[in-house]
Amino acid sequence: MKSEHVALAKASILLASAPEPVVQSVLEEARIRQFPRGGTIFLQGERASAIYIVAEGWIKLYRIAPNGAEAVVGVFTNGESFGEAVAFRSDTYPVAAEAVTDCTLIRIEADSFLRQIRNNPEVAISILSATFTHLHSLVAQVEQLKARTGAQRVAEFLLELAPCPAGACEVTLPYDKVLIAGRLGMKPESLSRAFARLKEQGVTIRQNIARIEDLETLRNYTEEDPAMAWSR
Numbered sequence: 001m002k003s004e005h006v007a008l009a010k011a012s013i014l015l016a017s018a019p020e021p022v023v024q025s026v027l028e029e030a031r032i033r034q035f036p037r038g039g040t041i042f043l044q045g046e047r048a049s050a051i052y053i054v055a056e057g058w059i060k061l062y063r064i065a066p067n068g069a070e071a072v073v074g075v076f077t078n079g080e081s082f083g084e085a086v087a088f089r090s091d092t093y094p095v096a097a098e099a100v101t102d103c104t105l106i107r108i109e110a111d112s113f114l115r116q117i118r119n120n121p122e123v124a125i126s127i128l129s130a131t132f133t134h135l136h137s138l139v140a141q142v143e144q145l146k147a148r149t150g151a152q153r154v155a156e157f158l159l160e161l162a163p164c165p166a167g168a169c170e171v172t173l174p175y176d177k178v179l180i181a182g183r184l185g186m187k188p189e190s191l192s193r194a195f196a197r198l199k200e201q202g203v204t205i206r207q208n209i210a211r212i213e214d215l216e217t218l219r220n221y222t223e224e225d226p227a228m229a230w231s232r
Helices: 003-011 020-029 084-088 110-119 121-147 150-161 177-183 188-201 215-222 226-231
Strands: 031-035 040-042 050-056 059-064 070-076 096-099 103-109 169-172 203-206 209-212
Touching (some): 050 084, 103 110, 150 169, 177 188, 188 203
16 A cells, blocks of 8 residues: 555545554555546445545445436545444445545555554544544435525535635536536536526636635625525
């Protein structure tokens, strides 16, 4: 495993609070897996036997509804882990995972991690931390859906990606707009309308580049009462 992958794994929420000897042991048994864009990592209903940390690229977790519609549950990138809770219960994955871009993953066998927990109970704190992070993310998504307009949700998404602390900024959209719409609980046509609304807030979209005139203006817009945002 490359040194940069080891460093990234050690900094992940899953392993950051674990004792160094435990981390070393887990990573010695871990394997690097590479997937092309569109590659299936695991399927909904498949037995959960591993945890993954994203080393490079983007992956999405999604569910297929009875009517065949795809619901995006989450999107993960470098340093983020997924699959912890169900893997430790030897349960089945409640979602499917797919590579959104070419990606490199660190695969940790659940049995390997469970052995460490039995020998070092404090390691369980790492799992609790990762599970809490996922829960917090889902709560934030529900709040966005309930308390934000579509344009405000898109604005928050752009702010999360912005590499600049303040002022003007250019953001590269990391994946296609259909997935962005799914991630934000919108239809693609609703996303297009939201981008159009954001022009008034100094946001212009050119292919996969979003140019923001002023981050603070956009941040203030996300914090507006939704009724005021709709009236603009």
